[in-house]
Amino acid sequence: MSKKSILSLMRPTGKLHLGHYLGVLTNWVKLQDDETFNCFYGIADWHALTTKFDETDSLKQNTKDVLLDWLATGIDPDKSTIYLQSLIPETAKLHIYLSMITPMNWAERDPTLKDMVKIMKEKGNGEETFSYGLIGYPILMSADILTFNAEYVPVGIDQVAHIEITRDIARRFNNIYKTDLLIEPKPKLTEIPLLKGLDGNKMGKSFHNDIKISDTEEVTAKKIMTAITDRSRLRKTDLGHPDECEVVFPYWKIFGSSEEIKEIEDNCKKGLIGCADCKRKLACKLNQKMAPIREKRKYYENNPDKLKEILIEGSNKARIKAKEVLDKVEEKVMVFR
Numbered sequence: 001m002s003k004k005s006i007l008s009l010m011r012p013t014g015k016l017h018l019g020h021y022l023g024v025l026t027n028w029v030k031l032q033d034d035e036t037f038n039c040f041y042g043i044a045d046w047h048a049l050t051t052k053f054d055e056t057d058s059l060k061q062n063t064k065d066v067l068l069d070w071l072a073t074g075i076d077p078d079k080s081t082i083y084l085q086s087l088i089p090e091t092a093k094l095h096i097y098l099s100m101i102t103p104m105n106w107a108e109r110d111p112t113l114k115d116m117v118k119i120m121k122e123k124g125n126g127e128e129t130f131s132y133g134l135i136g137y138p139i140l141m142s143a144d145i146l147t148f149n150a151e152y153v154p155v156g157i158d159q160v161a162h163i164e165i166t167r168d169i170a171r172r173f174n175n176i177y178k179t180d181l182l183i184e185p186k187p188k189l190t191e192i193p194l195l196k197g198l199d200g201n202k203m204g205k206s207f208h209n210d211i212k213i214s215d216t217e218e219v220t221a222k223k224i225m226t227a228i229t230d231r232s233r234l235r236k237t238d239l240g241h242p243d244e245c246e247v248v249f250p251y252w253k254i255f256g257s258s259e260e261i262k263e264i265e266d267n268c269k270k271g272l273i274g275c276a277d278c279k280r281k282l283a284c285k286l287n288q289k290m291a292p293i294r295e296k297r298k299y300y301e302n303n304p305d306k307l308k309e310i311l312i313e314g315s316n317k318a319r320i321k322a323k324e325v326l327d328k329v330e331e332k333v334m335v336f337r
């Protein structure tokens with residue numbers, strides 16, 4: 001039986017945080033270790049250009065940072081095909097063919113795209129920043145998926161609308177060109193154990209409440225010291241309420257062993273441990289967990305040639321499959337060859 005293809009991409013927006021690690025990357029690693037799947041993981045640098053076309057000074061570094069974080073957290077080039085979107089010209093070609101058959105209003109009604117535009121407007125972006133390329137965001141994403149004829153796309157709930165459009169486009173292509181070539185992909189929703197940011201809101205880069213995978217031990221410890229605890233607790237001897245401890249106790253539940261969690265819970269309730277102490281302990285715990293990951297990241301940071309080689313080789317490997325699909329697409333569309 002041939003393996004099912006799994007594909008997902010991430011826009012290179014810079015260094016990734018623990019929310020990405022726990023919510024996305026651990027799942028990707030699990031999927032790559034499942035023998036029944038063939039995994040493609042891509043860095044969507046073209047998608048970054050749909051909104052940041054004028055901020056490209058950091059694009060290369062952001063691409064490297066994403067790759068470093070992936071490798072550090074266990075995405076393995078021997079198991080998964082790791083590639084860079086802009087190194088797959090087949091995707092650009094497929095994007096053109098799909099653009100021709102996609103009704104304009106399918107793109108315009110895409111709720112995720114609408115949200116992006118709304119947020120950009122709120123930030124004061126003028127009309128000229130909403131490009132033709134941005135309208136094509138979901139079609140480019142469809143091209144990403146359909147170039148590899150991926151069966152499953154692991155994404156968060158916010159991306160599901162895009163996958164729906166991809167299914168519609170695949171079906172329309174098959175209808176128009178009387179074929180069953182393109183597979184309708186299914187979203188693979190990840191049960192994300194929501195990791196709060198240090199201030200209790202959702203962890204996000206733009207909220208300045210995140211801990212990066214690449215943060216040093218000192219920075220991690222400093223950040224943890226600012227995390228919200230039980231707001232009603234003022235002194236160490238006040239009895240604490242772990243259930244109402246907004247960030248620190250939930251972190252313990254994620255990073256601690258069951259004995260550690262129990263101990264913190266008991267000592268907090270009895271007023272035997274102060275919040276500052278509790279956070280110092282948590283920082284140690286977290287740093288201990290992150291140490292091997294950060295070490296691996298350092299290794300690739302110090303071996304940039306190796307890093308580049310992984311991305312180029314992965315992209316070359318990805319192109320073999322991409323070319324297979326594109327050849328068939330061009331045969332169906334009957335362009336001159």
Ligand code: TRP
Binds near residue numbers: 044145159
């Ligand atoms: N739009 C996705 C995001 O912002 C990134 C992406 C681009 C993607 N192409 C894709 C995800 C294809 C899944 C499949 O997260």
Ligand code: SF4
Binds near residue numbers: 230279
């Ligand atoms: Fe939270 Fe720890 Fe303070 Fe208890 S002691 S309220 S668990 S930070």
